[in-house]
Amino acid sequence: MCITHKEVADRIIQCLTEKQAQLRSSIVLAGSVNYHLRIKLLKGPNYQGLITVRFFALKHTDEVFLDFTGKTILGMSINNNQVENIDWDGNFLKLKGVKQGRNEILVHYENKYDNDGNGLHSFIDEDKKQYIYTNLAVIYCRRVFPCFDQPDLKGSFQLTAISPKDWIVLSNEIPSEKLDVSTHFNQKETIYSLEFIKQIIEDNSSYDLREFPESKPLASYLFGIMAGPYAEVKCKQTYKNIPMSLFTRESIMPHLLRISDFLFEVTNKSMEVYERIFGYDFPFNKYDQIYVPEFNWGAMENAGIVTFNDLYVYREEVDSVKLTKLANTTSHELSHHWFGNLVTMKWWNDVWLNESFADFISHYCLSQFQTTTRPMSDIWVAFNARKAWGYRTDEQVTTHPIAGSVPDTNTAENVFDGITYAKGAATLRQLFSLVSVENFSKAMKEYFHKFEWRSATLSDLINTVDEQFQQSGSSFSLSSWQKTWICKAGLNKCIPLFDPSSRDVNSKLVIKQTYTLEMHPTLRNHKMKIAFFDENAKIVHQQDILLQDQPETVITYDGSKGNYKALLLNYQDETFIKIAFDSHSIQFFKENLNKVDCELSRTLIWQAFYNMVRDGDLSSEEYIELFINHINLEKSDGLISNQLQFLETAFLSFTPGKYSKILGNKIFDFLWSMIEGSDDSQVNKKLALIGYLPSFAKSEEKVRKLLEWYNRKALTKETMGIKTQWQIVQAVYRIKDISKEEKEELFQTQSQKDKSDQVPLYEQYCKSLLASPEEKEKLWQSYLDPNNPLSTRLLEYSLMGFKSHSTTELTQKYQLLWLQNLSYVFKTCKRELFKAYVLYLQPSQETLDEEFNNSLLKIKSEITEDVLHKVLLECQDNNSRKQKAISTFLANTKLTV
Numbered sequence: 001m002c003i004t005h006k007e008v009a010d011r012i013i014q015c016l017t018e019k020q021a022q023l024r025s026s027i028v029l030a031g032s033v034n035y036h037l038r039i040k041l042l043k044g045p046n047y048q049g050l051i052t053v054r055f056f057a058l059k060h061t062d063e064v065f066l067d068f069t070g071k072t073i074l075g076m077s078i079n080n081n082q083v084e085n086i087d088w089d090g091n092f093l094k095l096k097g098v099k100q101g102r103n104e105i106l107v108h109y110e111n112k113y114d115n116d117g118n119g120l121h122s123f124i125d126e127d128k129k130q131y132i133y134t135n136l137a138v139i140y141c142r143r144v145f146p147c148f149d150q151p152d153l154k155g156s157f158q159l160t161a162i163s164p165k166d167w168i169v170l171s172n173e174i175p176s177e178k179l180d181v182s183t184h185f186n187q188k189e190t191i192y193s194l195e196f197i198k199q200i201i202e203d204n205s206s207y208d209l210r211e212f213p214e215s216k217p218l219a220s221y222l223f224g225i226m227a228g229p230y231a232e233v234k235c236k237q238t239y240k241n242i243p244m245s246l247f248t249r250e251s252i253m254p255h256l257l258r259i260s261d262f263l264f265e266v267t268n269k270s271m272e273v274y275e276r277i278f279g280y281d282f283p284f285n286k287y288d289q290i291y292v293p294e295f296n297w298g299a300m301e302n303a304g305i306v307t308f309n310d311l312y313v314y315r316e317e318v319d320s321v322k323l324t325k326l327a328n329t330t331s332h333e334l335s336h337h338w339f340g341n342l343v344t345m346k347w348w349n350d351v352w353l354n355e356s357f358a359d360f361i362s363h364y365c366l367s368q369f370q371t372t373t374r375p376m377s378d379i380w381v382a383f384n385a386r387k388a389w390g391y392r393t394d395e396q397v398t399t400h401p402i403a404g405s406v407p408d409t410n411t412a413e414n415v416f417d418g419i420t421y422a423k424g425a426a427t428l429r430q431l432f433s434l435v436s437v438e439n440f441s442k443a444m445k446e447y448f449h450k451f452e453w454r455s456a457t458l459s460d461l462i463n464t465v466d467e468q469f470q471q472s473g474s475s476f477s478l479s480s481w482q483k484t485w486i487c488k489a490g491l492n493k494c495i496p497l498f499d500p501s502s503r504d505v506n507s508k509l510v511i512k513q514t515y516t517l518e519m520h521p522t523l524r525n526h527k528m529k530i531a532f533f534d535e536n537a538k539i540v541h542q543q544d545i546l547l548q549d550q551p552e553t554v555i556t557y558d559g560s561k562g563n564y565k566a567l568l569l570n571y572q573d574e575t576f577i578k579i580a581f582d583s584h585s586i587q588f589f590k591e592n593l594n595k596v597d598c599e600l601s602r603t604l605i606w607q608a609f610y611n612m613v614r615d616g617d618l619s620s621e622e623y624i625e626l627f628i629n630h631i632n633l634e635k636s637d638g639l640i641s642n643q644l645q646f647l648e649t650a651f652l653s654f655t656p657g658k659y660s661k662i663l664g665n666k667i668f669d670f671l672w673s674m675i676e677g678s679d680d681s682q683v684n685k686k687l688a689l690i691g692y693l694p695s696f697a698k699s700e701e702k703v704r705k706l707l708e709w710y711n712r713k714a715l716t717k718e719t720m721g722i723k724t725q726w727q728i729v730q731a732v733y734r735i736k737d738i739s740k741e742e743k744e745e746l747f748q749t750q751s752q753k754d755k756s757d758q759v760p761l762y763e764q765y766c767k768s769l770l771a772s773p774e775e776k777e778k779l780w781q782s783y784l785d786p787n788n789p790l791s792t793r794l795l796e797y798s799l800m801g802f803k804s805h806s807t808t809e810l811t812q813k814y815q816l817l818w819l820q821n822l823s824y825v826f827k828t829c830k831r832e833l834f835k836a837y838v839l840y841l842q843p844s845q846e847t848l849d850e851e852f853n854n855s856l857l858k859i860k861s862e863i864t865e866d867v868l869h870k871v872l873l874e875c876q877d878n879n880s881r882k883q884k885a886i887s888t889f890l891a892n893t894k895l896t897v
């Protein structure tokens, strides 16, 4: 058979629309799709594939297409007829002459490994070993092979992988033992009829072949391949003997081994909890977790072959808050094997069914057991920290309903945000508290059995849960809950009108409810608990209340039970609402915060104060003061760690630049003295403090102090992890008054100490930070280049360095250029590159000049893409919030500089 050839040189990347997907689903029979992928994984930049796609069409048509954005199609046949004129625009591969009934498409293609963390990513470690992995969500399966890249057209996958002898290959199923390439091909010659095997046959001693059995029906985004000299650690005792291993690069395996027992413990215990809650056994044959480099997300739930960002393979001891986050991600990904992998959303508008659910249920799951290998921090405090992301997103003008409309896959990539994860999860927690866990569990069992291996929609879930509620005699209305919580955007805020002097048994309390955005004026019912505190900050009275979906709710409470001094709304954090204090409580908590007994209550109070900074109602200076006054007496290490993160943001984002040195010095000295004053038993506390210390070193004096520590002349008792060492190098680079020579010498010293894949990252950071105006210009041009050879991760470090040290003149120049090139980068660059361009270069100055604002308005009126509108609106939104906070600071400051 001769080889036809089609290559796409300049391609406009197009997304898949919901309409296209619906059309395809109306022709291709759900459940009929089968893929057999034969893939030749070569060392170096290229790989080859030969794929057979089988499906049943409901009619004779020319309308069906496969998604494919690979490099070159070498040959193709439809139902054994070779296609001479391949109709492919680099996005959609049209199938002419699909017949009613069974069809078989064969495509032979050549491809380049990716370097942006999506598709089939290749990474070369510092030891020169090459590692390959897939990340196919949301629409990157089409980069790796031609497919129906939409979640409702599930297919079963068969894989035959040819790879270098020193590589292992993993996929969704357990493979056969390695097979001899030539014998195998002789037996199956007819299948491998194209050029595919030629070169391998000639050199078969260097390659292995593995056959993977047919997988369960999976959405295309859940297929996975990992290949390379990955190192493995097997779990010796697994839940129900389900095969379970961890994998990562050889160079970082020693670090993974330090926490492997903890990870296995969390995985096995979570599996047991999920089987119990869902009433459905773990649906896959094995469970591998692979920690991969240059990963874009935290983790991805490929069925039975979950990938994690290898930044989670901590190279130094970390505090319990970080370990708890990792435990939560571990449990989250596992839960997707029911919610997402077994039952999949029909289209991306229901991605919240996957993510909100996984985000809530993983926290609930972790609250059901204790770990013995490593301690975890309080799980509901961790849940609250995550909610902050939801609150922030829901207050932006670009917020959206939990279940919204997703017209195409470009939009789909944007909805993986604080609404889909954190708000959705908090909403489900509210649902859990409104109905019992037992009822919910029964509904889940029904849901999974009814929709197993298929796709479902929001109404499928709601109907199943509603039926269960009706049977249990519950009066709760799921449809009104769905209407206000799932289908309407926007955040509510509540504030009490509290009179502490009222001692009446029938005291009245008015609670006002508002919305934070005029454009989303929905008020909601909120079930919550409220707590009253006495003069010793002890809770002397608490009660359940239902906040009505009205501007005011009047509550009756018993005021005679003590000397009430303060009131906290939503004190067990059961609902998703922004809380504010009355004037008495605000003063009381400012003075007595550290005396409050319950950790979750203290967390909520801290969060309310931090929100005041973001809203411009409290200056960051006063917030820093509060931190310094109270955190020394704080008993919970987890709370200290979380609050350090908020302190860092308040300091870096909401403090005028000219005060950053004086306030930075103050915080630095305070944290330094806390580290010195902590005894050896307070490991978690010290690790948290050390982790944040370099962020506040804004003066040469403080950076020199860090250097003394680096050179073991100060804080000599404290060991310094590799990450902290690099943070110190970065802090040194940020100080203008330290000479270039001294900086470069330090960089050399540190590179000698580390020698890992982290060195090139920090090299990018330091290089672009020190760049001259001419070098900056060159760097800028490289950021606009769609063919920039840097991986996304390397590019991110370059962008961070670029932005962190610019003269005002340069900053202004690039602010404008950023705006002017936004649309160009969106249209020409890979999505991860565009995201990095937005995230790291977006102007966030204390004042943006008129020219910038005028350009922004002009560009906004010219562009048509929703994704770009969103970026510009958020840019405006963030800047106006920042400017309000800065004005509050300037109006109230006691500092002089």
Ligand SMILES: [Zn+2]
Residues within 6 Å of the ligand: 332, 333, 336, 354, 355, 358
């Ligand atoms: Zn998830």
